[in-house]
Amino acid sequence: MEIARLVEGLHERTAGLAEAVAGADPTMLVPTCPEWPLRVLVGHIGQAHRWAASIVRSGPTPVPDPFDADPGSPADWPDWLRSGAEDLADAVLAAGEGPVWTFFGPAPATFWLRRMLHDTTVHHADAALATGTAFEVAPDLAADAITEWLELVSDPIATTIKPAFAELRGTGQTLRLHPDTGAGWLITRTPDGLRWAHAADAADATLAGPVRDLLLVLTRRLPAGRVTITGDRDLVDHWLTHTAA
Structure with missing residues (x-):
């Protein structure tokens, strides 16, 4: 998949997640992520985007705990999520073809763009199932x-x-x-x-x-x-x- 489509997809799925959680109770439990309140799910995605961006720029860092993420007030979630996705896309585009660290060995920076796109897609589904909103994804x-x-x-x-x-x-x-x-x-x-x-x-x-x-x-x-x-x-x-x- 071309990098432009990966970037487009990341922004698309992140916006879908933001829409799915808009106005929802941040303490609501997410049935498909046991023990995760909605706030933790949102925090995990924004945190993961920023974590992946830092890997692309500076190398590996410990996997962060989703419960430590602070997405801010629910009213601020859309901007916070969008900012994290933009940070990751910018880091990957700036990295060019050079290899970066991954769990599976050195790989192009697009590994993290693709990985976070699909992680966001699945967690958008989690949010939609929790809040009773629609979930669609391009084939x-x-x-x-x-x-x-x-x-x-x-x-x-x-x-x-x-x-x-x-x-x-x-x-x-x-x-x-x-x-x-x-x-x-x-x-x-x-x-x-x-x-x-x-x-x-x-x-x-x-x-x-x-x-x-x-x-x-x-x-x-x-x-x-x-x-x-x-x-x-x-x-x-x-x-x-x-x-x-």
Whole structure:
């Protein structure tokens, strides 16, 4: 995805989050982020954007605690969120092609732009589900969020960050994600870890539906029943259990 689209998407999803929380009770609990009040969810996003910007500019710093974030008065949340997104976009654009630190080794600064875009997308869904507001995401952004997630979870380093991912190894079992547009993704569980490709091959289990719903099911923001599941349901349930955040 071109950097201009990533920047546009970050601003779009950040604005969507701000709209979803406008006028809501900041102490409201977010059902899909247990123990997080809405204020912490908002704080996490603005904090994460600024944290990622600081990594791009200056190198790694400890992962901040969302409960330490101070987004200010709810009336100020839109400007505070927008400022954080602008700070990250500016840092990435200024960094050019040079590598920066990531959990997975050196990578272009766009890693953090993409990572924060998709994190913001999923947390916009959290906010919308909590406040009863609409959630939509452009199909290209939803599809790239799924692709990025598969890139992360299949990286050999992923099991050192989240040991539960090691349980996703297998003996050739396959899982297909079939969106309403495009071929989708084919995931293969091997003894050495996950492999995936853009493909429309038959699989042991298939999840089919709108790409937005596939993203929200994969990130456990919607129940699996929101998409059509065929084949080995135990395989699907095992995947969802062991990729939980």
